[in-house]
Amino acid sequence: MNRPAKITITNEVNCIVTGLLPDHIDYFYEAYGKYAPNYFFQKRFTLGKWDGKIRYFYKKGNTFVYLLDEIVPKLYAFGYKVNLVDQRTGGFVEIPQIDKTYISHIINPKTGKPYELRYYQVDSINASTQVGHGISIAGTGGGKTFTTAILSDLYSKAGLKPIVIVPNTSLILQTIDEGFNELEMDVGEYSGDRKDINHKSVVSTWQALQHNPEMMRQFDVVIVDECHGLKGQVLTKLLNEYGSHIAYRFGCTGTLPKPEADAMAVRIAIGDVVHTKPAHELIEEGYLARLHISVMQLDEPFKEQYEEWKRDNPGVKMTYIKFKDSYFPTYKAEKSYLQLKKERLQWIADLIDTRRNMKKGNVICLVTSIAFGKRLQKLIPNSKFVYGKDKAKIRKQVYNLFEEHSDLVVIATAQIAGVGISIDRIFNMFLIDIGQSFIRTIQAIGRGLRKGADKDHVDVIDVCSDLKYSKRHLRERKKYYKEAKYPFKVHKIDYAA
Structure with missing residues (x-):
């Protein structure tokens, strides 16, 4: 007879697995322990007080929602009968698929012709909205600013409020001017200089939000530009703690970090990669x-x-x-x-x-x-x-x-x-x-x-x-x-x- 195991999803980020045998707890604890970058230079490691790993599955069974796609099949393989208890509220918001003409009602001032989305931008947006989360990788210059603005527009039209988090204040100006404003979309700014959030979408930096992290509770959608920065503690805390209620979470970047612990930090906050368009393909095309x-x-x-x-x-x-x-x-x-x-x-x-x-x-x-x-x-x-x-x-x-x-x-x-x-x-x-x-x-x-x-x-x-x-x-x-x-x-x- 299968042994019962229970998975309780407490919010959009966290869950807990109970009912596992000690050997299986140890298995997941080791399997989801990733060496921190430069761990061997850390004093705790040299003193033998730490094994150098960051844990994403804990001894008490606490883990992360975006790891369940891997964890659940392993539980079945170990002979468990899994009972899932989902404490989240609210259903999935269906976003209509778009095509290249989504912004064709706007004239490109450089060409004098209507804007037309590139095929891979359409694929990236549709792949993201279909599952409601995930990472899009595209080479720099691949049009991520437009992609971000359109994702925000789609969810704001569905009655949700998105926030776009960028790495620095220069990118606030760029994202607003070259994305939202150019596409005639309503947007506000939350930065050290301005606190203007009475808009359909808001663009901010993690530096500004860290001084008022409760601000995250006002949003239903989060989009992280240059999401490889999620390896940082401040941004991770904003998404995983203060933004743990946010169901729709996306990231875009040209590169994901190489160290396993850094890559895992991005994954548990946003999910898996849903679309990739590497720079060399953009060059070739x-x-x-x-x-x-x-x-x-x-x-x-x-x-x-x-x-x-x-x-x-x-x-x-x-x-x-x-x-x-x-x-x-x-x-x-x-x-x-x-x-x-x-x-x-x-x-x-x-x-x-x-x-x-x-x-x-x-x-x-x-x-x-x-x-x-x-x-x-x-x-x-x-x-x-x-x-x-x-x-x-x-x-x-x-x-x-x-x-x-x-x-x-x-x-x-x-x-x-x-x-x-x-x-x-x-x-x-x-x-x-x-x-x-x-x-x-x-x-x-x-x-x-x-x-x-x-x-x-x-x-x-x-x-x-x-x-x-x-x-x-x-x-x-x-x-x-x-x-x-x-x-x-x-x-x-x-x-x-």
């Missing part, structure tokens, strides 16, 4: 600009130090490459050297200036340090530097200059400009010592893939070094480039010659 990545791996000169070491250590054998690899004991020390080396900085500045002076030479250069960005900006005449302390409207004014100039150089921190900005006329993109983060790398390249009236190609220049940690990071980025099917070539540069 002509929706995005073609690209080529030139990796400039700079040879750092340590010959003098090596010869001195050999004189001080006679009889000890070590190759020049191993000597260089061991010269800096930590990543922090290596990074400090690379960002302070004057000759290296000047070489990078000269290369950027050369690209800027080419026909159609607009450059955006992404850096990972404010101090480094400021030093680089001083070496490039008439260049501009933007970072987090600049107001969103100021940053937008700088980004708008790309439409009017063909020799513009904008240096920006990857944290600010590496996600979500919409600039068509980027002809050259520099990534300076960008690191090994999959999200940062792929999202950053996405900034350059948008097509413009006079642009169908972008050159990406990945500047790095041949020192230990930089080489390790490049190996990871090369894996990402291959996975994304981005063409690249590595050039070894003796810049000190």
Whole structure:
């Protein structure tokens, strides 16, 4: 006879499984334990007080609704008879399927013709509304702003109130101006500067909402732009605790995080991927600009130090490459050297200036340090530097200059400009010592893939070094480039010659 097990769904996020044998509790506890990124650096792990895993199924049976599609078949396989108790109220709101003419009553000001949705935008929207949740993956420039606005419009027409959560205030302005306003849809803004929510839809940031998380209780639909950010605790808490009543939850992104724990954090909050349109397909089909990545791996000169070491250590054998690899004991020390080396900085500045002076030479250069960005900006005449302390409207004014100039150089921190900005006329993109983060790398390249009236190609220049940690990071980025099917070539540069 089958052993009874009970699943109680308490809200749109959480549920609890009871009646399991201890061995089966342990099975799910281990199966849904995922190693946290960099867990081995955490003090709790090194002291033996934590196994490095984040749990998504707990010893008392607490787990998440969006994992039940996997958990229930396993319960049946273990011989349980499952009793489901759903404490949620309200039925499923049916949203009509749309086609490419959904916004054809609006004229595109750039072409003078009615707007027409791309086929994959239609597929993404219909796939999302059919199940009422899920993640849509599309390359940057694939039209996610329109997709987000139309999802909001469909649910507001059904009598529900959507909120769109974006990563920063720059994206509030972009989402409202280039999405809702352009499609003539009613929208309000909830940010540090404005608290205007008496509209059919609202666009906000998680930073603004964290100061008033109870605001989430006013909404029936949540759409998270750049939803890979759900790995962060604040955004996760907004959706899973204060927004646990929200039945309709969607996310869009160009990339999901690689670490299993980060990917699981997105999944339990929004659900599984319902539609995918990778960037390389958008490029092949002509929706995005073609690209080529030139990796400039700079040879750092340590010959003098090596010869001195050999004189001080006679009889000890070590190759020049191993000597260089061991010269800096930590990543922090290596990074400090690379960002302070004057000759290296000047070489990078000269290369950027050369690209800027080419026909159609607009450059955006992404850096990972404010101090480094400021030093680089001083070496490039008439260049501009933007970072987090600049107001969103100021940053937008700088980004708008790309439409009017063909020799513009904008240096920006990857944290600010590496996600979500919409600039068509980027002809050259520099990534300076960008690191090994999959999200940062792929999202950053996405900034350059948008097509413009006079642009169908972008050159990406990945500047790095041949020192230990930089080489390790490049190996990871090369894996990402291959996975994304981005063409690249590595050039070894003796810049000190």
